[in-house]
Amino acid sequence: MIILIGSQKGGSDKSTTAVNISAWLVTMAPSNPIVNETQEAKEYLSDYPEITLLKTIIRDRKVYRDEMSAGLGVTEMTKYKAKNEFQMLVNKVLK
Incomplete structure (x- = not known):
């Protein structure tokens, strides 16, 4: 996508x-x-x-589905690959 x-x-x-x-x-x-x-x-x-x-x-990543069902957002994730991907995106967009 x-x-x-x-x-x-x-x-x-x-x-x-x-x-x-x-x-x-x-x-x-x-x-x-x-x-x-x-x-x-x-x-x-x-x-x-x-x-x-x-x-x-x-x-x-499966972690997105798992964490969402647990009511957690991306910044609350314990899996760092997924969290880092979004942090890189936010840094780029806000730059």
Whole structure:
């Protein structure tokens, strides 16, 4: 999955609202290093120079489902890989 990160601008009417896209983010990327889907997506998107792809990748991790069912947020997770991915994303977006 690829998510757009940007800012909203436009008129008060929702039909005239536009989004100024700053970057794209790959999410739900396989955490298994044998699966090449993430690299394939990056190679595909490299054909479009107008797309700025963030280096941060959010992987599909079981811990997200486990912690969510326990009522915990990303910053409360005990699995550091998942927590670090989101911290890197927040740092990049707020930079």
